[in-house]
Amino acid sequence: KAQQEERLEGINKQFLDDPKYSNDEDLPSKLEAFKVKYMEFDLNGNGDIDIMSLKRMLEKLGVPKTHLELKRLIREVSSGSEETFSYSDFLRMMLGKRSAILRMILMYEEKNKEHKRPTGPPAKKAISELP
Template sequence: MDLQGGKAFGLRKAQQEEWLDGINKQFLSDPKYSSDEDLPCKLEAFKKKYMEFDLNGNGDIDIMSLKRMLEKLGAPKTHLELKKLIREVSSGSEETFSYCDFLRMMLGKRSAILRMILMYEEKNKEQQKPTGPPARKAISELP
């Protein structure tokens, strides 16, 4: 990628982040969700997760982005399963879901499969954090 392309990508990501922040503000002022004291932290985490998988930066997660997301999380799905997940989350198209759809799923009471996968991934990350210095090993013990 040339310098100009990298600059455009950075600008596009900054614009995307600004746009997602605007949506987060709408959710913060929504009485349906405002009783949650952790909402600002949750929204920030959800925004980062969404941006990580909105690879083309167009604001929607398509089937290929969802496929990559679930593969990275260790939960690969078939094409039909991916279409079903998108249909479960999306309020509009059967091809993509928006950030608003994503937030409604993550903050909602309904138990969406995608939500459970993402929550499991977060719990798994918390458990994997090493504490303290690594144990000493003799050279003969190394793989």
């Protein structure tokens, strides 16, 4: 885990030094959050997220996908291989201007965590308050 974190930290440093991302607001904290998220789903610790890790990740987020949909997601994100995508690919997707399906799913998960669901029965309304 420590080696993996060190390797991902090195990639974060490359992105911080890249002039292409210099205008990105609050880049260091975004990169740190992305690193934590990536490490959570890189289950085998080899640095790449494979199709099974992606499948488990999306199931955990409540968005199960078929094998073909997973392959399409990986193909959209990865720079080469159809079986895995690297941390660099992941960062390019998350920081890029292009709208990727996976990025939307991950952002939806974050938004979903922020809101607390109301507990208990709903408040009573008078008939005059109904639409």
